[in-house]
Amino acid sequence: GESVGLHLPTLSVQEGDNSIINCAYSNSASDYFIWYKQESGKGPQFIIDIRSNMDKRQGQRVTVLLNKTVKHLSLQIAATQPGDSAVYFCAENMNTGNQFYFGTGTSLTVIP
C-alpha cells in the first residue's frame, strides 16, 4: 500500500464495489492524519481526517481506519462511483508548525 515514502501506484475497481486504499506512515509521533483527493489539474481536496486518539472515523461513503500499532492508515470508499476516480494521498502531521508530510499517492480508477 501507499506510504509516506512508498506507494501502491494504481487501483482499479468496478463501479459499485468498495475501494480500500492503504497508507503506511513512518513517524510514531504523528498525531493527526488526513486523506486528500486530487483530480487531474486541480489541487488536493480534503476528504476526511482522524486524530491519533481514534481508530476509526466515518464520513459520507468514506471511512478512515488508523492502526497505530503497525503505523497503518486506510481509506475505505463505499459503493465507488466514476466521480471517485482520482489520486488519493494520505498526509501525516508532524506537529511542528502544522507541517504535513504526504505520501506519493494512489491512483484510483473506477470502471463503469
Place this chain on the structure above:
Amino acid sequence: NAGVTQTPKFRVLKTGQSMTLLCAQDMNHEYMYWYRQDPGMGLRLIHYSVGEGTTAKGEVPDGYNVSRLKKQNFLLGLESAAPSQTSVYFCASSFIGANSPLHFGNGTRLTVT
C-alpha cells in the same frame, strides 16, 4: 468565498529568468504553505509561514524565496530559474495550531527550459 487562489496558472521560463508566484486566501488563515509536486514524489514542502511577517524553510527550500507581507498573501519567488524547478506548485493555508487541515489552491504549472 474563493478559498485559496493562485496566479498564474501556467508559466514557461527560460533558465536564469526570475518570477513570482502569488497565493491569496480569503479564509483568514494564519498559516500558509508552498509545496511542489513532482511525478512519483508526492507533495514536498518548500517554505511556510505561521503568520504575517514570518517565514520558515521546509523540506526543499533551496532556489526559492518567500514573503508574507500581508496575512492573506504568500509569495513564492524564483530568482534564477533552473530546469530542476519544473514542477507544479501548490499553495495551501490553514488555521493556527496543529491538527488543522490544509486547504489548497489549484496549482501553478511551471516549465523551465
